[in-house]
Amino acid sequence: MENIRRVISVIVMNESSVLARITALFAGRGYNIDSLTVAPIPQSNFSHITIVTKGDKRIIEQITKQLNKLVPVFKVMEHEEMIEKEMVMVKFSVKERLSDIAALCGAYNGGIVNVGTDIVIAMATDEPKRIEHFLEATQIFNPIEVVRGGVVAIER
Amino acid sequence: MKMNGSQMVCEAITREGVKVVFGYPGGAIMNVYDEIYKQDGFKHILNRHEQASVHAADGYARATGEVGVAMVTSGPGFTNAVTGLATAYMDSIPLVVISGQVPLSLIGTDGFQEIDAVGISRPCTKHNYLVRDINDLPRILKEAFYLARSGRPGPVLVDIPKDVTAEFGEFDYPDSVDIPTYKPSCKGNDRQIKKAAEAIINAKKPLIYIGGGTVLSNASELVRELTQITQIPAVETLMARGVMGADNPLLLGMLGMHGNYASNMAMSETDLIISLGARFDDRVTGKLSEFARYAQIIHVDIDPANIGKLVDVDYPIVGDITIVVEKLIEQLQERVNPKNYESWRDVLKRYDTLHPQSFKDSDEVLKPQWVIERIGKLVGKEAIITSDVGQHQMWAAQHYPFDRARQWINSGGLGTMGFGFPAALGAKVGCPDKIVINITGDGSILMNMQELVTAAEYEIPVINVILNNHYLGMVRQWQTFFYDKRYSETDLSYQPNFKALAEACGGIGYDVTTKEEFDRVLLEAIERKKVCFINVAIDRLENVLPMVPSGGALYNMMLEHKD
Ligand SMILES: Cc1ncc(C[n+]2csc(CCOP(=O)(O)OP(=O)(O)O)c2C)c(N)n1
Numbered sequence: 129m130e131n132i133r134r135v136i137s138v139i140v141m142n143e144s145s146v147l148a149r150i151t152a153l154f155a156g157r158g159y160n161i162d163s164l165t166v167a168p169i170p171q172s173n174f175s176h177i178t179i180v181t182k183g184d185k186r187i188i189e190q191i192t193k194q195l196n197k198l199v200p201v202f203k204v205m206e207h208e209e210m211i212e213k214e215m216v217m218v219k220f221s222v223k224e225r226l227s228d229i230a231a232l233c234g235a236y237n238g239g240i241v242n243v244g245t246d247i248v249i250a251m252a253t254d255e256p257k258r259i260e261h262f263l264e265a266t267q268i269f270n271p272i273e274v275v276r277g278g279v280v281a282i283e284r
Numbered sequence: 285m286k287m288n289g290s291q292m293v294c295e296a297i298t299r300e301g302v303k304v305v306f307g308y309p310g311g312a313i314m315n316v317y318d319e320i321y322k323q324d325g326f327k328h329i330l331n332r333h334e335q336a337s338v339h340a341a342d343g344y345a346r347a348t349g350e351v352g353v354a355m356v357t358s359g360p361g362f363t364n365a366v367t368g369l370a371t372a373y374m375d376s377i378p379l380v381v382i383s384g385q386v387p388l389s390l391i392g393t394d395g396f397q398e399i400d401a402v403g404i405s406r407p408c409t410k411h412n413y414l415v416r417d418i419n420d421l422p423r424i425l426k427e428a429f430y431l432a433r434s435g436r437p438g439p440v441l442v443d444i445p446k447d448v449t450a451e452f453g454e455f456d457y458p459d460s461v462d463i464p465t466y467k468p469s470c471k472g473n474d475r476q477i478k479k480a481a482e483a484i485i486n487a488k489k490p491l492i493y494i495g496g497g498t499v500l501s502n503a504s505e506l507v508r509e510l511t512q513i514t515q516i517p518a519v520e521t522l523m524a525r526g527v528m529g530a531d532n533p534l535l536l537g538m539l540g541m542h543g544n545y546a547s548n549m550a551m552s553e554t555d556l557i558i559s560l561g562a563r564f565d566d567r568v569t570g571k572l573s574e575f576a577r578y579a580q581i582i583h584v585d586i587d588p589a590n591i592g593k594l595v596d597v598d599y600p601i602v603g604d605i606t607i608v609v610e611k612l613i614e615q616l617q618e619r620v621n622p623k624n625y626e627s628w629r630d631v632l633k634r635y636d637t638l639h640p641q642s643f644k645d646s647d648e649v650l651k652p653q654w655v656i657e658r659i660g661k662l663v664g665k666e667a668i669i670t671s672d673v674g675q676h677q678m679w680a681a682q683h684y685p686f687d688r689a690r691q692w693i694n695s696g697g698l699g700t701m702g703f704g705f706p707a708a709l710g711a712k713v714g715c716p717d718k719i720v721i722n723i724t725g726d727g728s729i730l731m732n733m734q735e736l737v738t739a740a741e742y743e744i745p746v747i748n749v750i751l752n753n754h755y756l757g758m759v760r761q762w763q764t765f766f767y768d769k770r771y772s773e774t775d776l777s778y779q780p781n782f783k784a785l786a787e788a789c790g791g792i793g794y795d796v797t798t799k800e801e802f803d804r805v806l807l808e809a810i811e812r813k814k815v816c817f818i819n820v821a822i823d824r825l826e827n828v829l830p831m832v833p834s835g836g837a838l839y840n841m842m843l844e845h846k847d
């Protein structure tokens with residue numbers, strides 16, 4: 129069976145060890161995590177975890193079922209049809225062509241967010257695939273550091 | 285009612301109807317033990333090792349169907365208990381294990397006897413709790429019992445810091461549990477059940493594949509009824525021995541690595557598997573790509589994650605075996621025609637006559653299979669049989685005439701040597717009217733032999749029949765077959781004096797070398813009602829057969845071994 133990429137949304141009760149339970153499940157059963165983000169859901173006792181993973185069909189099915197079995201897990205959603213976004217921040221030297229960097233960021237829903245004496249920080253927010261393209265495009269400006277935020281997703 | 289954390293623990297255990305707790309005290313759990321001293325809601329049994337406490341609670345749970353409870357201290361007390369938790373986890377046994385923890389203020393400081401119990405036990409418990417607030421304790425205790433026994437059962441750990449056991453709080457023990465994130469589905473989808481019934485009616489070679497879930501669901505009678513009205517033959521996994529009853533003409537036997545010929549051939553040729561609480565374990569299926577190649581599969585399991593995990597399923601049914609089988613019977617009762625499967629039954633009967641489960645007896649040396657069959661003849665239905673892990677376990681599963689569910693207690697999933705003796709203690713405490721016999725090996729028995737002292741002190745008359753081959757026999761067998769007889773570290777020629785060992789601890793001991801002796805000794809041991817070792821010298825090089833070599837196809841059985 130061929131590997132597929134999947135974005136899985138997990139709604140969990142806010143408890144101290146819930147994230148450990150989830151990462152331990154992935155590690156223990158040999159599933160892989162490409163990215164993972166967590167944030168509380170406003171006005172509730174729940175948090176939203178978004179996991180990007182890869183595996184064949186059977187493994188993806190096992191992942192959702194095993195997640196569902198965890199006691200603090202309320203709901204697991206695994207869809208092909210998700211709106212996905214990811215954010216990235218990149219550090220450049222001020223000596224690079226700043227207007228070109230700003231234009232590039234603009235094309236990816238971002239811009240320059242901080243300018244210091246030696247460095248500038250730029251950001252972009254877009255679909256994960258487009259973030260890849262953005263990062264490729266930044267190469268000519270010699271990025272010093274890249275921090276990706278991980279994927280967040282919401283059902284269409 | 286105001287009370288401290290330790291009183292809450294005792295009160296909850298009592299309210300849950302638990303009559304006996306197995307455990308071992310230490311610093312972090314001392315407050316609770318102080319309350320145990322003062323109360324009389326339940327009895328406490330002091331095992332001589334925490335692993336044995338958890339296995340004993342486990343044996344109690346398996347024999348009675350109730351939740352077993354064990355109690356240990358922090359650090360080494362807890363780590364000693366981990367094998368017990370894992371054993372129960374793999375076989376889905378309902379346990380609540382209470383562990384002490386260092387005080388909240390010391391957590392995270394590498395305090396004396398501090399270990400991350402919830403971290404370590406996460407992969408081998410159904411759920412676990414670290415209690416950080418006395419106000420949560422009543423709810424957590426209630427949830428622990430509920431989680432342990434509901435849905436797919438399993439062990440639950442409650443780790444309680446020492447200061448929490450001393451703190452006072454309001455004890456409001458909830459009557460019921462509502463965990464919004466935990467709603468096991470038990471009923472089974474009616475449409476799927478109808479479709480499954482249709483498939484059964486249309487099948488030519490159906491086979492009922494019975495797993496441990498049937499025992500956990502107490503569905504043995506219903507499954508017998510299902511086979512009775514349909515006349516569909518059945519195979520049992522290691523965990524399901526006893527469900528059908530040895531005399532049942534529809535039972536083919538145990539399947540899998542050491543299953544009998546007819547069972548494994550039935551699985552290989554069936555056109556419809558009706559799986560009831562089994563999980564297609566690798567010891568059962570052999571090589572997956574060759575497994576049941578002609579079969580459609582009905583898979584009934586309370587745990588959705590078991591369905592479709594290893595094999596593709598045509599009729600998935602998530603539900604409790606009892607409820608689903610009841611509905612299946614309803615669907616099939618008037619409509620199924622048992623005659624349709626007659627030629628299939630005949631084929632299987634011929635397979636069984638061709639290669640029955642048998643062994644070559646001897647007059648020179650005791651054969652382990654003879655000993656087991658003999659125990660069956662002498663005490664048969666009266667006994668609960670526990671076992672350790674190795675050849676003796678497989679021989680017991682193959683040859684003992686199990687008559688009912690919960691009569692056979694062994695560590696199937698984890699395969700824990702050392703399980704049998706403490707589990708037997710728990711079973712005997714839970715079922716004092718039954719004779720309890722642990723069929724064990726000369727390797728396994730030493731792994732919890734300290735329980736001789738526990739059994740002697742509390743007068744728990746468990747009989748250990750040591751099938752002594754002076755080998756780690758099962759490993760030796762693999763070395764014989766697959767490692768050119770390089771017997772690396774499996775020779776147990778150097779032995780303790782088992783008879784004297786039992787006596788030194790306050791039990792009784794026997795050495796047996798002949799059939800006559802065995803009969804006499806077993807009956808005498810039962811009569812004397814004391815914990816006992818019966819050390820039986822058996823044929824050293826006897827092998828467990830048939831055997832499906834690891835990774836081989838189920839239909840390629842090694843029926844005999846020629847040197
Ligand atoms: C705790 C533990 N350690 C190691 C093993 C691996 N193992 C499986 S069977 C076996 C041999 C058991 O020897 P014995 O108890 O004498 O039983 P026999 O096979 O000789 O009947 C061993 C070492 C195990 N199952 N459990």
Ligand SMILES: [Mg+2]
Pocket residue numbers: 674725726727751752753754755756757
């Ligand atoms: Mg042995």
